[in-house]
Amino acid sequence: NSPVVVAIDGPSGSGKSTVSRAVASRLGLSFLDTGAMYRAMTWWMLTNGVDVDDPEAVAIACAKPVVVSGTDAAGPTITVDGQDVSGPIRGPEVTAKVSAVAAVPAVRARLVELQRGCAAHAARGIVAEGRDMGSVVFPDATVKVFLTASEQARSERRAAELRAKGLDEATITAMAADLARRDAADSSRETAPLTRAADAELVDTSELTLDQVIGTITALVEDRA
Numbered sequence: 001n002s003p004v005v006v007a008i009d010g011p012s013g014s015g016k017s018t019v020s021r022a023v024a025s026r027l028g029l030s031f032l033d034t035g036a037m038y039r040a041m042t043w044w045m046l047t048n049g050v051d052v053d054d055p056e057a058v059a060i061a062c063a064k065p066v067v068v069s070g071t072d073a074a075g076p077t078i079t080v081d082g083q084d085v086s087g088p089i090r091g092p093e094v095t096a097k098v099s100a101v102a103a104v105p106a107v108r109a110r111l112v113e114l115q116r117g118c119a120a121h122a123a124r125g126i127v128a129e130g131r132d133m134g135s136v137v138f139p140d141a142t143v144k145v146f147l148t149a150s151e152q153a154r155s156e157r158r159a160a161e162l163r164a165k166g167l168d169e170a171t172i173t174a175m176a177a178d179l180a181r182r183d184a185a186d187s188s189r190e191t192a193p194l195t196r197a198a199d200a201e202l203v204d205t206s207e208l209t210l211d212q213v214i215g216t217i218t219a220l221v222e223d224r225a
């Protein structure tokens with residue numbers, strides 16, 4: 001029996017992270033947040049003065065940092081050159097630039113290799129979430145899911161999350177615009193754009209509760225594993 005790979009893709013705000021982590025916990029699988037790896041790479045470039053708007057500079061620099069991603073669904077940590085960057089990679093500076101860095105083919109080649117390595121080392125299998133898990137990184141995944149939600153549902157969820165963190169309305173509006181820009185960039189880039197693989201199950205989460213989405217995906221995996 002080859003290890004189970006559950007590939008979950010979708011735009012920001014589709015509920016991907018929460019859902020993927022919960023499915024991994026429920027099934028006793030490892031968990032891989034590939035967005036965190038692109039963020040960690042971006043954080044390192046910003047910290048080391050690399051011009052992230054220059055694809056050639058990014059392509060050269062991306063060979064240097066050592067990005068290591070934890071795969072514990074309960075609390076994955078991510079380190080760059082041994083430093084835990086789980087906090088800083090969620091900041092607005094990284095969020096604003098991550099799509100530009102992720103569009104560079106050399107960056108993707110390097111991180112995809114690491115992602116496949118994580119899956120190969122996961123004892124019982126892995127839930128991997130991102131933008132190109134089903135389409136590029138794990139073409140033979142046991143289960144592929146493409147999560148969507150209406151634009152409105154996604155922005156309402158994101159706003160509720162930010163309000164709960166105590167952010168003011170002006171910041172929330174600015175972040176919504178940033179999110180729309182990032183999704184457009186991720187969907188239209190040349191290398192590995194956000195796309196639904198032909199054999200991915202489409203799950204529209206607009207009208208579903210979190211528990212329903214988790215239940216749907218868990219059932220798909222239990223059917224096929």
Ligand code: C5P
Binds near residue numbers: 098103182
């Ligand atoms: O999932 P998250 O929003 O943290 O991802 C941050 C960014 O990383 C995305 O906007 C996208 O540019 C990039 N990404 C990617 N491929 C993946 C995962 C994330 O290009 N598999």
